Amino acid sequence: xxxxxxxxxxxxxxxxxxxxxxxxxxxxxxxxxxxxxxxxxxxxxxxxxxxxxxxxxxxxxxxxxxxxxxxxxxxxxxxxxxxxxxxxxxxxxxxxxxxxxxxxxxxxxxxxxxxxxxxxxxxxxxxxxxxxxxxxxxxxxxxxxxxxxxxxxxxxxxxxxxxxxxxxxxxxxxxxxxxxxxxxxxxxxxxxxxxxxxxxxxxxxxxxxxxxxxxxxxxxxxxxxxxxxxxxxxxxxxxxxxxxxxxxxxxxxxxxxxxxxxxxxxxxxxxxxxxxxxxxxxxxxxxxxxxxxxxxxxxxxxxxxxxxxxxxxxxxxxxxxxxxxxxxxxxxxxxxxxxxxxxxxxxxxxxxxxx
Numbered sequence: 123x124x125x126x127x128x129x130x131x132x133x134x135x136x137x138x139x140x141x142x143x144x145x146x147x148x149x150x151x152x153x154x155x156x157x158x159x160x161x162x163x164x165x166x167x168x169x170x171x172x173x174x175x176x177x178x179x180x181x182x183x184x185x186x187x188x189x190x191x192x193x194x195x196x197x198x199x200x201x202x203x204x205x206x207x208x209x210x211x212x213x214x215x216x217x218x219x220x221x222x223x224x225x226x227x228x229x230x231x232x233x234x235x236x237x238x239x240x241x242x243x244x245x246x247x248x249x250x251x252x253x254x255x256x257x258x259x260x261x262x263x264x265x266x267x268x269x270x271x272x273x274x275x276x277x278x279x280x281x282x283x284x285x286x287x288x289x290x291x292x293x294x295x296x297x298x299x300x301x302x303x304x305x306x307x308x309x310x311x312x313x314x315x316x317x318x319x320x321x322x323x324x325x326x327x328x329x330x331x332x333x334x335x336x337x338x339x340x341x342x343x344x345x346x347x348x349x350x351x352x353x354x355x356x357x358x359x360x361x362x363x364x365x366x367x368x369x370x371x372x373x374x375x376x377x378x379x380x381x382x383x384x385x386x387x388x389x390x391x392x393x394x395x396x397x398x399x400x401x402x403x404x405x406x407x408x409x410x411x412x413x414x415x416x417x418x419x420x421x422x423x424x425x426x427x428x429x430x431x432x433x434x435x436x437x438x439x440x441x442x443x444x445x446x447x448x449x450x451x452x453x454x455x456x457x458x459x460x461x462x463x464x465x466x467x468x469x470x471x472x473x474x475x476x477x
Contacts, residue, residue, distance in 0.1 A: 334388035
């Protein structure tokens with residue numbers, strides 16, 4: 123008999139047990155369940171007889187239960203890559219290795235050996251974005267890396283396959299929130315207006331461009347928060363908001379008071395392809411629930427990117443709107459939080475009390 127404890131708790135465990143009970147194949151790859159009385163771990167969709175709930179522990183992937191003494195089920199083979207995960211991995215690899223091309227969904231489906239509809243569905247379930255969105259984000263990620271490295275915009279443009287400056291500017295305006303030239307120069311030419319108000323967690327700064335919110339930060343003093351904003355956008359023009367942000371600020375304060383369970387606000391933030399995926403995934407975590415860094419990485423189809431997920435959470439420029447506070451360590455510990463662990467703890471307690 124294996125002695126182990128679940129590495130998640132509360133509502134998250136209930137959701138996972140429900141997936142096991144329903145043999146939900148859509149959750150395969152997100153976690154595995156170990157049965158302490160048999161010492162075997164399985165996929166959620168395993169057709170084997172259901173165990174008693176109190177005998178089940180949940181793990182992020184095969185390495186965790188095997189380290190705890192469990193062995194893989196011979197029916198559902200949870201230690202092997204699932205067909206869906208394999209499709210997603212091969213599609214991502216093809217896009218990354220051919221970022222100078224613009225392959226169609228039909229092209230990628232044929233190359234990975236899947237129907238277009240099936241690939242699109244499993245890819246969106248695993249990453250939170252479509253193949254087209256992933257390819258565009260990856261291409262833009264390469265572009266921004268090239269110009270940060272000193273390459274000219276025109277040379278970088280054609281190296282990553284945009285084909286024309288109009289396509290580049292259309293893509294960058296949606297994902298970077300500024301022109302490529304402004305991005306390279308730290309936001310030169312941008313106008314950012316901000317306000318700082320009192321909130322239950324100290325001081326709250328909200329800043330925006332004409333396109334949407336670009337920064338939501340928490341701290342102890344106005345000066346501290348304004349310095350952080352200017353460091354993130356050193357070349358932009360900064361000014362007080364003059365009351366223009368009062369509606370968005372009111373929504374954020376309402377959330378902090380436990381009166382709202384979500385913040386669907388327009389954003390204008392810079393992001394690499396990977397950060398974009400992580401932040402989009404975080405926005406799907408329900409109010410009052412948490413995920414581990416490992417679970418987020420696995421949901422993105424990137425089991426080995428746990429540390430990168432943590433880094434992306436730490437780089438999140440819009441606290442609360444992108445709820446990075448809902449991501450914990452696999453042992454249930456708080457992990458890190460850019461705005462202080464006490465604030466993270468308070469946010470989680472507030473959400474769980476209001477749920």
